[in-house]
Amino acid sequence: MKEIYNFFEMGGYALYVWSSFGFTFIIMLILLVKSYKDNRYNRKIYQDLKSNSIKPNEKNVKKPQT
Amino acid sequence: MLENRLDIRNYMKKLHKLANPGKFYRLSEKILPWSNLLAISLCALGLYLGLFIAPPDYQQGESVRIIYVHVPAATLASFVYAIMAVASAISFIWKNPLGNFIAKSAAPIGAVFTIIAIITGALWGKPTWGTWWIWDARLTSVLILFFLYLGYIAIWQVFEDQNKAAKAAAIIAIVGAINLPIIRFSVDWWNTLHQGASIIRLDGPSIHQDILIPLIFMWLGFLSYLISLLIIRIQSEITLQKIRAIQILISEQK
Numbered sequence: 001m002k003e004i005y006n007f008f009e010m011g012g013y014a015l016y017v018w019s020s021f022g023f024t025f026i027i028m029l030i031l032l033v034k035s036y037k038d039n040r041y042n043r044k045i046y047q048d049l050k051s052n053s054i055k056p057n058e059k060n061v062k063k064p065q066t
Numbered sequence: 067m068l069e070n071r072l073d074i075r076n077y078m079k080k081l082h083k084l085a086n087p088g089k090f091y092r093l094s095e096k097i098l099p100w101s102n103l104l105a106i107s108l109c110a111l112g113l114y115l116g117l118f119i120a121p122p123d124y125q126q127g128e129s130v131r132i133i134y135v136h137v138p139a140a141t142l143a144s145f146v147y148a149i150m151a152v153a154s155a156i157s158f159i160w161k162n163p164l165g166n167f168i169a170k171s172a173a174p175i176g177a178v179f180t181i182i183a184i185i186t187g188a189l190w191g192k193p194t195w196g197t198w199w200i201w202d203a204r205l206t207s208v209l210i211l212f213f214l215y216l217g218y219i220a221i222w223q224v225f226e227d228q229n230k231a232a233k234a235a236a237i238i239a240i241v242g243a244i245n246l247p248i249i250r251f252s253v254d255w256w257n258t259l260h261q262g263a264s265i266i267r268l269d270g271p272s273i274h275q276d277i278l279i280p281l282i283f284m285w286l287g288f289l290s291y292l293i294s295l296l297i298i299r300i301q302s303e304i305t306l307q308k309i310r311a312i313q314i315l316i317s318e319q320k
Contacts, residue, residue: 011128020186024135039302046305049312
């Protein structure tokens with residue numbers, strides 16, 4: 001128990017050390033989540049646009065090989 | 067002479083193929099799971115070594131552990147700007163869109179690294195120097211780096227015409243690169259509270275390997291995070307470009 005307490009106390013520097021690590025973790029996570037979401041959103045929009053705007057064209061359909 | 071010219075032409079063709087957004091997209095899809103895995107495992111290893119195994123500093127005590135987030139973020143903050151400037155220059159000269167996508171995608175990542183360096187620097191400075199902030203050369207030049215990132219990001223929002231935005235943003239990125247050597251050498255050129263270089267030095271690192279090894283793992287972990295994020299953001303940018311192209315097509319048909 002005392003070891004755990006000592007670890008989190010960081011020799012009296014707990015506030016500085018843990019807020020440094022916490023801030024770093026949170027802001028890096030926010031950017032990661034936002035980038036992932038934006039990417040997924042853009043991909044969805046693109047798929048929707050593509051399926052609505054490009055009609056199946058005779059030229060684009062691969063004919064089965066005989 | 068003629069052969070030589072043909073060689074160059076072939077080489078340029080190859081380069082152009084690599085700089086093709088579609089090719090990039092497919093290649094990046096393969097890299098992404100690996101960079102994700104590396105980012106998580108290297109940071110986990112670095113944190114374990116840095117928080118549990120590495121000893122406290124004999125002068126700074128446990129507060130020295132801030133080094134494991136401060137130094138990777140601070141070095142990569144400059145590194146990302148260098149990527150941004152080079153990508154912008156390439157895009158500017160060869161009119162290749164991929165360079166713009168890279169630079170535009172890199173800017174928010176660089177800004178995040180810079181603000182991490184500034185905040186953790188303040189949190190380290192308070193117990194070590196007795197002050198959160200001081201207007202000295204290193205700290206001020208890094209703050210300027212942060213504003214350069216913000217300015218660069220803002221330029222893309224300001225211009226309606228994306229081609230104009232790309233040009234203006236590229237100019238900011240290239241001119242702002244002057245700040246990079248100032249950051250690097252600020253600790254040598256001016257008297258500053260910030261310590262001099264202790265890792266990348268001509269005569270080798272001057273910090274003990276018990277601290278250096280976890281730091282290297284954290285740095286590589288941050289680098290992998292940077293690669294992952296760049297891939298995700300560039301993919302997003304490429305998709306956005308395709309969306310624009312389709313929208314233009316639709317509006318022309320109507």
